[in-house]
Amino acid sequence: ETGVTQTPRHLVMGMTNKKSLKCEQHLGHNAMYWYKQSAKKPLELMFVYSLEERVENNSVPSRFSPECPNSSHLFLHLHTLQPEDSALYLCASSQHRDSRALHFGNGTRLTVT
Amino acid sequence: KNEVEQSPQNLTAQEGEFITINCSYSVGISALHWLQQHPGGGIVSLFMLSSGKKKHGRLIATINIQEKHSSLHITASHPRDSAVYICAALSSSNTGKLIFGQGTTLQVKP
Numbered sequence: 001e002t003g004v005t006q007t008p009r010h011l012v013m014g015m016t017n018k019k020s021l022k023c024e025q026h027l028g029h030n031a032m033y034w035y036k037q038s039a040k041k042p043l044e045l046m047f048v049y050s051l052e053e054r055v056e057n058n059s060v061p062s063r064f065s066p067e068c069p070n071s072s073h074l075f076l077h078l079h080t081l082q083p084e085d086s087a088l089y090l091c092a093s094s095q096h097r098d099s100r101a102l103h104f105g106n107g108t109r110l111t112v113t
Numbered sequence: 114k115n116e117v118e119q120s121p122q123n124l125t126a127q128e129g130e131f132i133t134i135n136c137s138y139s140v141g142i143s144a145l146h147w148l149q150q151h152p153g154g155g156i157v158s159l160f161m162l163s164s165g166k167k168k169h170g171r172l173i174a175t176i177n178i179q180e181k182h183s184s185l186h187i188t189a190s191h192p193r194d195s196a197v198y199i200c201a202a203l204s205s206s207n208t209g210k211l212i213f214g215q216g217t218t219l220q221v222k223p
Contacts, residue, residue: 009153009154040215041215042115042117042199042212042213042214042215042216043199043201043213045210045211088154090154090156092156101158101161102146102158102211103158104148104155104156104157104158105155106153106154106155107153107154107155107156109154
């Protein structure tokens, strides 16, 4: 139990579908992150939220849309994705934006067909 | 060239062997993480260090700030150690970003 829960664990979607990834943390942290991990590549930071405000967006295509309704929940809304978007999407949280320690969820394995 | 490089990319060992995974970085850092990712995908933090050496059970992590190099050692390796090990450098710049290595895939055979 990592304290950071992601659902679903696996998702297969077509290019015209709309789906959402969910992340929930029970650690009382103020910062939450979305990372993308493609095969054989380093983790890529996508978005950072601090106190429910988006503070970083690393040139992510608009077909990925994050939402942070409160400090415990983070969503990643997906629409009209491409096959190259297939990857493991990891959520993480930390006490504050500048905290050194990250707590990761187990990830959502996304396949776009 | 990545700012954080790991070697080797893949490593196969026999149970009981001593294992070393290396990480070199080219940026200024305030700390360095070693992470473990199991086949299911979840990532667990093993160590965070900014100098010297840390030990936890059979795992040892060292860092040499002058040489910009860190190593993760596993003593008496076991098949359950099979995982991807990721080095991540916490940049000392204002952005304080984590820069990840590409990971080392370790398989320990019984």
